[in-house]
Amino acid sequence: MKIQQEQKYSAAERKAGGRYMRELFGSIAVYMVLLMASVTYGPAMDFGFLKTAVLAAPVIGFFLMIWAVARQVGRMDEYQRIVMLETFTLAAAVTAGVTFTYGFLETAGYPRLSMFFVWGVMGASWLVIGMFRRWVMDR
Template structure:
């Protein structure tokens, strides 16, 4: 899969995700407790799976060097995310405000991006 195609597919999948999050957030706020509210809360999950599928397809389509850079970046991002989240968890026991689990993926995503940039520069 070409880079341009990946960007278009990822953007469209992310757009679907953003729309689902907006609709889900509104519906969860106005829905009564029960199965319907749970279903609305889970509405973004299929679009998240679509994003994952687009990313995995791209990772399978790149050459060995690009795959290695991505694997190394993801592994380092995983480790850094674990260190940051566990460290903050200990700070919460000292009175820091509790953070939502929604903070974990954006942190890992940013770290993955930074580690990918660093890994790409390493092989230039």
């Protein structure tokens, strides 16, 4: 299978993929470090600008993730870009449907969910739809 994959992707595509993985996992590492510091030190701080800055610091890592994804989209050819953006669009539609539906359930007494739930649905949808589309294209 590995030999098949090496023939399937050009050297430039493998190089771009490696660069993307380094950028993405580097940004995830920044996010995790800032998140750990935020939840460790932020809650005990007095209310004010410094507490807000410490608690919001993990967003820096999140923006770095967006930067890594945007750079990778820029490195893709037109076909790859269309496939990725279609997958993202489908994931956004699934997320809208799930969160909109759950909003109605909340009016019927279901527990309120954190906004972090939206990102979880979005990320999971993007992953599952992407894996499915890849499976269909590879058949």
